[in-house]
Amino acid sequence: MQNRGWILYFLWRDLQAQFSCIKSVGCEIAGDEAELRQFIGRHDIYVVAMGLKFLDELIEFGVPEKRIVFYHTHVRLGLPLDRIDRLHAVLVLNHFEKELVSMRKVKKERIHVFPAGYDPCLFAGNDQDGVSQQCGERNIDVLFVGRYREGSDGYYHKRKRYGLQVQIVNRLIMMGLNVAILGHDWECCEYSLDQRVRLIDLPHSETPKVYKNSRLVCSVAAQEGGPVSFLEGMASGCLMLSSPTGFPADIQSGELGSWLMPLRADCEAWCMQITMLLSNNELLNEDVFRQRFEILRPAQFSALARQLVSICFSGHHAEMI
Structure with missing residues (x-):
C-alpha cells in the first residue's frame, strides 16, 4: 500500500x-x-x-x-x-x-x-568500465544526496541532521573542495548555506551522471530508509562515507571503499575523514568493485x-x- x-x-x-x-x-x-x-x-x-x-x-x-x-x-x-x-x-x-x-x-x-x-540498469551494475573511472577525473569532490524539507524545528530536520550537513558543506568549501548537493528544494534551505555549493535538481533517471562525476558520496543523517544514495554511490564507483544506519550498518567500516562515522562525530571529525579519504587515490580498485557488485546484488x-x-x-x- x-x-x-x-x-x-x-x-x-x-x-x-x-x-x-x-x-x-x-x-x-x-x-x-x-x-x-x-x-x-x-x-x-x-x-x-x-x-x-x-x-x-x-x-x-x-x-x-x-x-x-x-x-x-x-x-x-x-x-x-x-x-x-x-x-x-x-x-x-x-x-x-x-x-x-x-x-x-x-x-x-x-x-x-x-x-x-537500486536499479543496476541506471547505476553501472557490472559495467566495470563505467565504475572504474579514476576519482581524479571526477569534478565533484563531495556529493550529498537528498531533498530539503522546510521546518527547521521539526523531527525530520533532527533525523536528517541538515544543520550538521550545512556545517560540513561550508567547511569543505572553505577548504577549497568542490561540493554539490543533489536533491529537490535546497534553494529553500533555512540554514546559512555557502552560495558556492552546487545545487543539482534532476529527475532520478538523470542522476547517474552526477554520481559518476563525484569522488565521494556523504550521508550524515542519523536515521535513513536506505540511504538510497549509498547503494547508488557504491554502484557508481564513488568513495562512501555514512552514519551507521540502514544498508551501511551491515558493512564493515573501511571495507569496500566505504566508511562509517559515529553518530556523535562533529563537523570537524567528518571533514577530517573526508579529506583523508580524498587524499588517497588507492582506496578503490578492481577488487573493490567486484566485491561491491557481489554485496549489492541482493539489493x-x-x-x-x-x-x-x-x-x-x-x-x-x-x-x-
Whole structure:
C-alpha cells in the first residue's frame, strides 16, 4: 500500500515493474481505501504496508494479519506496534534492526532483511568500465544526496541532521573542495548555506551522471530508509562515507571503499575523514568493485522482487527470470 509522502515510493514503483517477469503473480499499488478494497476482493492476496499508518488502516479494514507484510523502517522502531507478531512477515533494512524486531516476540523466520534497493540498469551494475573511472577525473569532490524539507524545528530536520550537513558543506568549501548537493528544494534551505555549493535538481533517471562525476558520496543523517544514495554511490564507483544506519550498518567500516562515522562525530571529525579519504587515490580498485557488485546484488530490484515473491508465494519463486 502506497505512502505518498515517503521518498522511497519511487523505489517500490520500480520494484513493481520487476513483477512483470512472473506470470502467475501480480503486483499493484493501492493509493486509497477504494483501490485497497478492490484488491482485497481478489483471491490469494498479500498486502505490503509501507508505513505504520497504513498498517493500522489495513487491520481496521479487516485484512487478516497473516496476509500483511510490513516494511518496518528504522525510523519507526521506537513506536508501539500492536499485533506485529501476528503478521505474515516483517521487512527490515539491516541485521541490527532484525534483532530489535525479534525482541518484539516476532519469530526470526518471519523477519527478512530487505534493503531499499537500486536499479543496476541506471547505476553501472557490472559495467566495470563505467565504475572504474579514476576519482581524479571526477569534478565533484563531495556529493550529498537528498531533498530539503522546510521546518527547521521539526523531527525530520533532527533525523536528517541538515544543520550538521550545512556545517560540513561550508567547511569543505572553505577548504577549497568542490561540493554539490543533489536533491529537490535546497534553494529553500533555512540554514546559512555557502552560495558556492552546487545545487543539482534532476529527475532520478538523470542522476547517474552526477554520481559518476563525484569522488565521494556523504550521508550524515542519523536515521535513513536506505540511504538510497549509498547503494547508488557504491554502484557508481564513488568513495562512501555514512552514519551507521540502514544498508551501511551491515558493512564493515573501511571495507569496500566505504566508511562509517559515529553518530556523535562533529563537523570537524567528518571533514577530517573526508579529506583523508580524498587524499588517497588507492582506496578503490578492481577488487573493490567486484566485491561491491557481489554485496549489492541482493539489493537490485530484480533480486528484491524474487525475495518478496518467495516470502509470500514460495511456490512461484522459480518463475522469476
